Amino acid sequence: MSARRFEGQVVVVTGAAQGIGRGVALALAGEGARLVLADRSPLVEEVAAEARALGAPVLVAMVDLETWAGAEQLVAAALAEYGRVEVLVNNVGGTIWAQPYQEYTPEQIEAEVRRSLFPTLWCCRAVLPDMVARQQGVIVNVSSIATRSIYRIPYAASKGGVNAMTASLAMEHAQNGIRVNAVATGGTDAPPRRIPRNAQPLSAQEQAWYQGIIDQTVASSLMHRYGTIDEQVRAILFLASSEASYITGTVLPVGGGDQG
Template structure:
């Protein structure tokens, strides 16, 4: 296996400021990628500095990917910097609230869908024209095994949409030399988020519901544990690389045996 699988490739990583996104960005930098790091959070500037310290190129896009305008801007930044997008890693998403479905307000349901479905939809739409024109490209969507899980039904529905879009885009664009796959991440150990998805502290009931998610996640994994960021990153980079050249339309569960 080459240690520089992405030498000279232009790669967008969304949600690059924290967690899995940051891990993907740093791993790609070590393997020679030219990066566009997308995130609304100013923390992405720290990740760009880490990438550059590894000797890789990085530009920043502080784009709102829940909107079409933000995704189009991201594509424009990438093309202006590198002339193309070889790989798109759609990592934006994550449940905001933890509660039984009947507790969600209509506004919360819509916010969850905007957070965990629309960034992937819009970014795919933004990069596809130039990938089709070049007859090559790779898209890796970050999904979740929480398509079968409790207390985050809108998030589950959004990630189910990501899975469906992954399969259908792969069917539609295989003829264009474009591969589209997804990694369905399981529970993942990560440092506390420096910018939380929900700034409100959990009350006692919400803490019980959150513990319910943790317990269900561990029970659903055949390995009965959470994974590491590196274990998720390794799967994402495999699907992004030429090592998976005969794989498309696949949702790869990385959840210790939990198939989602």
């Protein structure tokens, strides 16, 4: 196995400012990639500095990927800087509210879907013309085992959509030399988010519901633990690399045995 599997490749990582996205960006930098790091948080600039310190060329795109305009702007910037996109890692998403479905307002449901489905839809649509024209490319979508879980139904539905589009895009574009896979991440230990998804303080009831998610996630894992960011990153980079050259249309659960 090469220690620099992405030497010279242009890789777009969305949601790169924190958590798994940051881990993916820095791992790719260490393996020789030319990076485009996308986020709507200025924290992405700190990640870019870390990646540059590892020797990677880095373009930062401050964009809102819940919109088509943001995705289009991201890919246009990548093509203007590097002339191509060889790998796209779609990492934007995450539960905003944790509560029984009947407690969600219509506005909250729409916000969850905008956060966890539309960025992947938009970015795949934006990058495909370049990949089809070059008859090569790799897309790795970050999904979740939360497609079978409690207290986050809109998020589960969004990630189910990501899984479906992963399978269908792979079927549609294998003829174009494009591989499309997903990693369904399990519960993952990460530092506290510096910019939380939900900035409102949680009530005692909301804290209990959130704890319910944690308890269910640990119980559903055969290993009965959360994973690490590195354990998720290694799976994502494997599917993005040529080591997975005969794998497409696959959703790989990385949840300690929880298949999602």
